[in-house]
Amino acid sequence: xxxxxxxxxxxxxxxxxxxxxxxxxxxxxxxxxxxxxxxxxxxxxxxxxxxxxxxxxxxxxxxxxxxxxxxxxxxxxxxxxxxxxxxxxxxxxxxxxxxxxxxxxxxxxxxxxxxxxxxxxxxxxxxxxxxxxxxxxxxxxxxxxxxxxxxxxxxxxxxxxxxxxxxxxxxxxxxxxxxxxxxxxxxxxxxxxxxxxxxxxxxxxxxxxxxxxxxxxxxxxxxxxxxxxxxxxxxxxxxxxxxxxxxxxxxxxxxxxxxxxxxxxxxxxxxxxxxxxxxxxxxxxxxxxxxxxxxxxxxxxxxxxxxxxxxxxxxxxxxxxxxxxxxxxxxxx
Amino acid sequence: xxxxxxxxxxxxxxxxxxxxxxxxxxxxxxxxxxxxxxxxxxxxxxxxxxxxxxxxxxxxxxxxxxxxxxxxxxxxxxxxxxxxxxxxxxxxxxxxxxxxxxxxxxxxxxxxxxxxxxxxxxxxxxxxxxxxxxxxxxxxxxxxxxxxxxxxxxxxxxxxxxxxxxxxxxxxxxxxxxxxxxxxxxxxxxxxxxxxxxxxxxxxxxxxxxxxxxxxxxxxxxxxxxxxxxxxxxxxxxxxxxxxxxxxxxxxxxxxxxxxxxxxxxxxxxxxxxxxxxxxxxxxxxxxxxxxxxxxxxxxxxxxxxxxxxxxxxxxxxxxxxxxxxxxxxxxxxxxxxxxxxxxxxxxxxxxxxxxxxxxxxxxxxxxxxxxxxxxxx
Numbered sequence: 001x002x003x004x005x006x007x008x009x010x011x012x013x014x015x016x017x018x019x020x021x022x023x024x025x026x027x028x029x030x031x032x033x034x035x036x037x038x039x040x041x042x043x044x045x046x047x048x049x050x051x052x053x054x055x056x057x058x059x060x061x062x063x064x065x066x067x068x069x070x071x072x073x074x075x076x077x078x079x080x081x082x083x084x085x086x087x088x089x090x091x092x093x094x095x096x097x098x099x100x101x102x103x104x105x106x107x108x109x110x111x112x113x114x115x116x117x118x119x120x121x122x123x124x125x126x127x128x129x130x131x132x133x134x135x136x137x138x139x140x141x142x143x144x145x146x147x148x149x150x151x152x153x154x155x156x157x158x159x160x161x162x163x164x165x166x167x168x169x170x171x172x173x174x175x176x177x178x179x180x181x182x183x184x185x186x187x188x189x190x191x192x193x194x195x196x197x198x199x200x201x202x203x204x205x206x207x208x209x210x211x212x213x214x215x216x217x218x219x220x221x222x223x224x225x226x227x228x229x230x231x232x233x234x235x236x237x238x239x240x241x242x243x244x245x246x247x248x249x250x251x252x253x254x255x256x257x258x259x260x261x262x263x264x265x266x267x268x269x270x271x272x273x274x275x276x277x278x279x280x281x282x283x284x285x286x287x288x289x290x291x292x293x294x295x296x297x298x299x300x301x302x303x304x305x306x307x308x309x310x311x312x313x314x315x316x317x318x319x320x321x322x323x324x325x326x327x328x329x330x331x332x333x
Numbered sequence: 334x335x336x337x338x339x340x341x342x343x344x345x346x347x348x349x350x351x352x353x354x355x356x357x358x359x360x361x362x363x364x365x366x367x368x369x370x371x372x373x374x375x376x377x378x379x380x381x382x383x384x385x386x387x388x389x390x391x392x393x394x395x396x397x398x399x400x401x402x403x404x405x406x407x408x409x410x411x412x413x414x415x416x417x418x419x420x421x422x423x424x425x426x427x428x429x430x431x432x433x434x435x436x437x438x439x440x441x442x443x444x445x446x447x448x449x450x451x452x453x454x455x456x457x458x459x460x461x462x463x464x465x466x467x468x469x470x471x472x473x474x475x476x477x478x479x480x481x482x483x484x485x486x487x488x489x490x491x492x493x494x495x496x497x498x499x500x501x502x503x504x505x506x507x508x509x510x511x512x513x514x515x516x517x518x519x520x521x522x523x524x525x526x527x528x529x530x531x532x533x534x535x536x537x538x539x540x541x542x543x544x545x546x547x548x549x550x551x552x553x554x555x556x557x558x559x560x561x562x563x564x565x566x567x568x569x570x571x572x573x574x575x576x577x578x579x580x581x582x583x584x585x586x587x588x589x590x591x592x593x594x595x596x597x598x599x600x601x602x603x604x605x606x607x608x609x610x611x612x613x614x615x616x617x618x619x620x621x622x623x624x625x626x627x628x629x630x631x632x633x634x635x636x637x638x639x640x641x642x643x644x645x646x647x648x649x650x651x652x653x654x655x656x657x658x659x660x661x662x663x664x665x666x667x668x669x670x671x672x673x674x675x676x677x678x679x680x681x682x683x684x685x686x687x688x689x690x691x692x693x694x695x696x697x698x699x700x701x702x703x704x705x706x707x708x709x710x711x
């Protein structure tokens with residue numbers, strides 16, 4: 001397989017929040033690459049920094065947060081732009097948001113304004129990024145709605161968001177995100193708020209669209225099964241660190257980091273029957289204000305090595321083609 | 334399983350329409366006798382009126398629960414599963430009479446064999462019966478009063494029912510309950526905000542178990558929790574069931590959890606039960622197209638094990654509107670096997686057990702016996 005060109009490269013990204021309770025290191029030294037047309041899944045429990053990573057890429061981190069270090073390079077037509085260096089309210093990033101990189105949110109009701117029709121909102125996006133008349137934009141919006149499988153797009157384009165069902169709203173939001181043919185789509189928990197049969201529809205749609213439009217995809221979710229359905233590569237995060245990243249077929253067959261192993265063992269699997277044993281990870285995610293010393297996972301780790309794991313932050317270790325893990329178990333000396 | 338097993342037995346089907354009825358007795362040997370049934374729900378209905386205008390004229394009704402019948406055996410877990418809006422939560426609440434059902438009967442059988450018809454009880458009598466039932470809610474962040482300490486939350490049922498008078502005695506009982514849900518009893522003076530989501534759900538479970546109930550309704554108890562914590566709570570619920578001989582009515586949308594935890598499952602669609610039977614039998618070979626589609630819609634982790642990939646059935650459209658249910662079979666607009674008869678005639682809940690001579694297996698589909706549907710492999 002020939003490697004597609006590099007599209008986005010995140011290097012040692014750290015985003016911290018400054019609040020009265022102290023400094024919250026939401027993302028702390030995360031690196032990954034995405035090639036054109038590739039699908040990356042970012043998984044982890046709540047508070048592990050997966051959403052903040054996405055917000056950092058689009059430069060929409062909430063006000064009290066700040067990208068402290070790192071580079072986010074977007075490579076388009078041979079030109080490299082470091083998104084961290086851009087003014088987060090400037091013209092350049094606004095062209096990239098919605099243009100080169102689009103985002104789909106978990107709750108479609110929050111992404112759409114209630115007082116405009118979905119057609120209004122989609123054509124607004126199109127006209128912001130592309131030179132075209134109102135009529136042309138409307139035509140493209142209808143085309144896009146048709147593409148995402150909206151029934152009767154000529155009619156539904158004039159519907160208000162609240163008049164649509166959950167699945168339809170999710171489709172409308174995907175249509176809006178894709179209306180400018182982005183090179184990268186970031187989907188933050190795209191199916192968490194919908195029912196399983198609708199989830200199956202949305203997953204199938206995203207797979208088709210990604211293949212047909214050749215765009216890259218970042219899927220952020222806590223559901224490893226969703227990632228397994230959609231993604232080529234997986235990055236597992238825990239308390240702001242990328243603890244393991246690998247190709248999807250490798251990580252699910254042969255997980256290395258104790259956290260990844262624990263995550264996979266703690267969900268009951270359909271088809272495994274009544275007698276399957278769950279092996280839950282003990283405890284819960286510590287408060288990010290009181291981050292453990294050394295390896296962030298050592299307080300819950302079944303493989304905990306005293307005087308090593310609680311003292312030193314494990315380095316990132318390369319275990320094979322694209323398989324990286326941050327764990328002292330794999331340190332060779 | 335060969336197709337030949339499914340000999341049509343319409344004669345049986347016509348007389349035997351609801352699972353809670355005693356008419357289902359031919360295979361008595363397999364079925365626990367009625368004395369072992371904690372709960373028998375028959376033709377339960379809950380219609381919510383749709384009112385409009387200044388005079389609040391009733392213009393229609395939402396059939397949230399429509400003629401639902403089932404029973405729960407002592408010591409087992411019955412799962413109610415379905416998508417949002419299918420009436421599973423409403424059923425759970427009607428059973429406890431947390432909301433008033435519009436019709437039907439709920440027979441509760443106490444441990445000593447005393448039978449109580451819940452739907453006709455007066456308020457004070459109802460309170461006495463509710464002592465034998467516990468309830469666990471989805472979101473532990475909103476189900477615990479933030480102004481009360483853990484001691485007050487768990488101790489409240491004892492105080493309001495005047496079961497324990499002494500402070501010392503109350504503290505002892507609460508400590509015991511906290512230990513049973515694997516929490517440190519010294520935490521009892523703290524407020525809920527000091528606990529994580531998983532710990533709060535443990536507190537909620539301790540409260541539900543405070544009065545030593547026989548029967549617990551758990552409404553999506555793990556849906557709001559983190560993945561690693563979900564497993565802890567599921568294991569805890571399973572352990573408590575064996576320790577305390579609990580009977581669960583477990584409401585969830587998560588089919589993997591259903592398979593893990595339940596003995597029998599009832600699949601609901603738009604206020605009705607479409608399939609009811611043993612979980613392993615239904616998951617191995619569903620008889621209703623909706624169950625088949627639900628099972629196939631669940632994404633699975635590709636671990637490289639053989640035979641994991643299943644062909645996916647993508648249902649078109651959305652769940653039907655319960656205020657305006659489709660004519661005939663409620664599932665027909667989305668059903669991949671739809672025939673003309675489905676659009677015209679409403680199917681009855683029939684028992685297929687007579688056909689294959691095993692455990693009761695109820696299905697509401699015209700073609701339950703003919704269709705060869707795909708389940709999940711074991």
